[in-house]
Amino acid sequence: MDFDLQTAVPVLSRTPEVLDVLLRDLPSPWVSRTEGPNTWSPYDVVGHLIHGERTDWMPRAEHLLSLGEAIPFPTFNRFAQFEASKGKSLSELLDTFRELRTDSLRRLSALRLTAVDLGRTGQHPEFGRVTLGQHLATWVAHDLDHLVQIARVMGRQYTEAVGPWRKYLRITEPA
């Protein structure tokens, strides 16, 4: 499937509400448990999505459009949420993510990007040359990837509870 804004934006615009419906006010083990050491809880993931809105998606798009390949994007900190989320409730994080995503999509829309713009290039600190279209497609896939992760982390909490069904549910850990 090729990237285009008309199919991509409806996915991006729904993510805050999907996460809200899935997670807000759930009994806390669902949102605070992980898949083991050095893995993330749903709460951690929401913090990571917030950090992406603040430093990655629209900031890098704007960077690419104004600087092209002249200056690589700043690197992204995948662990920023462990500091930034401290003391915040999941509800606060969900509210913040929604506000930031709304603002991101307003900025994206204001750019009135054309097909030519989507082919414009920037410098990724690791990958080298990337197009704006690839960056924006990654934004969508990244949302979906973390939705996969949240649902998987939740489901995995029932690895033992499902008994013999464990062997058929891809979400539980292999026995």
Added chain:
Amino acid sequence: MDFDLQTAVPVLSRTPEVLDVLLRDLPSPWVSRTEGPNTWSPYDVVGHLIHGERTDWMPRAEHLLSLGEAIPFPTFNRFAQFEASKGKSLSELLDTFRELRTDSLRRLSALRLTAVDLGRTGQHPEFGRVTLGQHLATWVAHDLDHLVQIARVMGRQYTEAVGPWRKYLRITEPA
């Protein structure tokens, strides 16, 4: 995490709305594409969830409570949706799933299950003895498993579009 109704029901009750927010009126490639031959689209998955409400979750719970281990559960048809969904729009399927889930949870609540009830046993046609608690935990994990699947199928459509990010997104196919 042990199974109990107080933590499980909030997840079960949200699934219809999560899928509604994620899928209703999305541009059709997101809901109709699969991961390749003999894999399911998000549309197919919603049909499968409907069939589960009709023939698996509460029907098997009621079967177990009334018949114990005397008669195994009827087998479940994992492909029923390919016939049953024919001619129906995704919106119709989402509406049907929501109605059926609401009814299922009403029936579950009416049973006023105790911890002793959760340990009662039935005969699974393949696994043999299973407890009601295992069956109900599987209902929750099955919802989450299919949410994983839907988000993964969607994200996979951008395997090419994300360019070099493919190597870091678990959701895209390995290059």
